[in-house]
Amino acid sequence: MLYHSTRNRHTAVDSAQAVLSGLAPDGGLYVPEKLPEIDVAACLRETTMQMAARIIGALLPDIPDMTTLVKQAYSGKFQTDELTPTVDTGKFTVLELFRGPTSAFKDVALSMLPQLMSAAKKVKGVKEDILILTATSGDTGKAALVGFQDVEGVKICVFYPDGGVSAVQRAQMVTQDGNNVAVCAVRGNFDDAQTGVKNIFATTVDGCLTEGNCLRLSSANSINIGRLAPQIIYYFKAYADLLKRGQIKMGDEVNFCVPTGNFGNILAGWLAKQLGLPVGKLICASNANNVLTDFITTGTYDRRRVLHKTDSPSMDILVSSNLERLLYLMSGDDLLVADLMKQLNTNGFYTVPETLLAKIQDAFWAGWCDDAKGAQTIRKVFEEQNYLCDTHTASGWAVAEDYVNQTGDTRPLVVLSTASPYKFPAAVLAAIGGDTTGDEFAQMETLERVTGIPIPGNLAGLREKQERHTSVIDKDKMREFVLSL
Numbered sequence: 476m477l478y479h480s481t482r483n484r485h486t487a488v489d490s491a492q493a494v495l496s497g498l499a500p501d502g503g504l505y506v507p508e509k510l511p512e513i514d515v516a517a518c519l520r521e522t523t524m525q526m527a528a529r530i531i532g533a534l535l536p537d538i539p540d541m542t543t544l545v546k547q548a549y550s551g552k553f554q555t556d557e558l559t560p561t562v563d564t565g566k567f568t569v570l571e572l573f574r575g576p577t578s579a580f581k582d583v584a585l586s587m588l589p590q591l592m593s594a595a596k597k598v599k600g601v602k603e604d605i606l607i608l609t610a611t612s613g614d615t616g617k618a619a620l621v622g623f624q625d626v627e628g629v630k631i632c633v634f635y636p637d638g639g640v641s642a643v644q645r646a647q648m649v650t651q652d653g654n655n656v657a658v659c660a661v662r663g664n665f666d667d668a669q670t671g672v673k674n675i676f677a678t679t680v681d682g683c684l685t686e687g688n689c690l691r692l693s694s695a696n697s698i699n700i701g702r703l704a705p706q707i708i709y710y711f712k713a714y715a716d717l718l719k720r721g722q723i724k725m726g727d728e729v730n731f732c733v734p735t736g737n738f739g740n741i742l743a744g745w746l747a748k749q750l751g752l753p754v755g756k757l758i759c760a761s762n763a764n765n766v767l768t769d770f771i772t773t774g775t776y777d778r779r780r781v782l783h784k785t786d787s788p789s790m791d792i793l794v795s796s797n798l799e800r801l802l803y804l805m806s807g808d809d810l811l812v813a814d815l816m817k818q819l820n821t822n823g824f825y826t827v828p829e830t831l832l833a834k835i836q837d838a839f840w841a842g843w844c845d846d847a848k849g850a851q852t853i854r855k856v857f858e859e860q861n862y863l864c865d866t867h868t869a870s871g872w873a874v875a876e877d878y879v880n881q882t883g884d885t886r887p888l889v890v891l892s893t894a895s896p897y898k899f900p901a902a903v904l905a906a907i908g909g910d911t912t913g914d915e916f917a918q919m920e921t922l923e924r925v926t927g928i929p930i931p932g933n934l935a936g937l938r939e940k941q942e943r944h945t946s947v948i949d950k951d952k953m954r955e956f957v958l959s960l
């Protein structure tokens with residue numbers, strides 16, 4: 476199956492190459508020329524891992540042996556072989572995406588991407604090692620490190636801003652094991668780290684680090700189609716769970732509410748619908764950085780605003796990269812998309828044509844929730860449903876309530892839960908009125924005592940684990956650091 480750039484329909488590559496390259500050469504994102512056919516009824520009877528092999532295999536047909544790759548990616552690495560269990564809270568169904576090795580939803584995709592890359596490398600006959608370079612503001616770095624740990628033919632180097640991630644996030648990264656991993660703090664903020672990474676990418680020779688050092692650079696961020704494809708699975712899994720519990724009949728539509736940042740997760744839901752899953756409305760939940768709410772309501776995307784630092788930091792984002800894929804797949808117009816992206820780059824905003832806006836509003840609804848409302852929601856859900864959710868999930872829950880109140884839509888609703896409450900212990904503990912004294916590790920213990928919900932194993936042992944990666948460098952030394960690996 477061929478993939479081409481959202482900005483140019485004439486640049487076709489196969490699915491293995493799309494995974495290897497990440498981004499198209501013109502800066503666009505890879506999209507399939509035509510979506511594959513999926514036997515939805517058969518898929519819904521399968522285990523989560525079978526669903527994964529079927530769906531990812533259909534989208535990336537040039538990568539062989541998908542069943543084996545799925546097993547290598549997920550077997551024994553998640554708390555359950557279901558990977559992403561659902562919980563019926565009595566009000567909404569919560570789809571828990573945080574039961575993986577780092578307790579964040581990014582695990583679902585970043586466990587699979589390394590397997591896909593390493594297999595794609597074999598298919599394309601690429602001999603050189605691949606070096607994954609990533610700047611992280613917290614969650615992605617650790618999930619990528621765990622996913623790529625000891626994967627053959629791939630190395631990974633993660634930069635994070637010194638003092639710019641939480642104590643738990645830092646501890647997760649600096650204690651990382653593996654023979655192919657490097658982690659380094661950069662004196663500066665997240666933007667400095669990200670700019671440093673982009674500069675290293677910009678100075679490659681034929682995709683290699685230097686002429687003498689041919690490591691092929693690649694990235695683990697969510698523009699890669701190999702990260703998007705695995706996220707489609709859990710929409711099928713959630714639907715299958717509702718069927719099993721007798722809450723729906725085959726063919727009934729289900730609404731999904733998704734805490735959104737880069738638009739990757741919710742786009743996977745839209746793709747699930749295109750593959751034939753009976754999805755009703757996709758509800759896009761933002762925090763105070765509500766650029767997507769404005770876009771979906773008005774048709775104008777405007778990034779000319781201040782970035783707010785919120786209690787749901789993984790959604791603090793002004794440019795949602797994956798939206799470009801939706802614009803293309805809905806309009807089929809590469810020239811339009813190229814022009815809109817150019818406007819965004821030069822003017823900081825764009826407006827989509829009326830016909831396209833109508834299609835977007837038919838599929839999506841959008842709302843947002845600030846930190847105060849989020850905290851109130853955590854408390855209310857804990858008291859009323861006896862369910863403890865994290866700050867990102869709380870935004871989703873609050874927006875889901877707004878949606879139901881404003882539309883009266885009675886179809887079943889699934890809220891996607893994107894992080895364990897233990898990844899954000901200070902905010903969660905404060906929300907339920909707990910005592911927040913002490914560092915984040917102490918707060919985790921308090922949260923466990925107050926709620927009776929056990930701390931996930933990967934976070935519980937962190938404080939005692941040995942620190943292996945303690946380098947701190949100036950931002951202009953990042954390239955040197957990479958060359959020394």
Ligand SMILES: *Cc1c(COP(=O)(O)O)cnc(C)c1O
Nearest residue numbers: 735736737738739740789893894
């Ligand atoms: C990355 C992330 C999100 C946002 O997902 P997108 O695919 O970027 O929209 C939401 N919540 C958490 C906890 C995340 O780590």
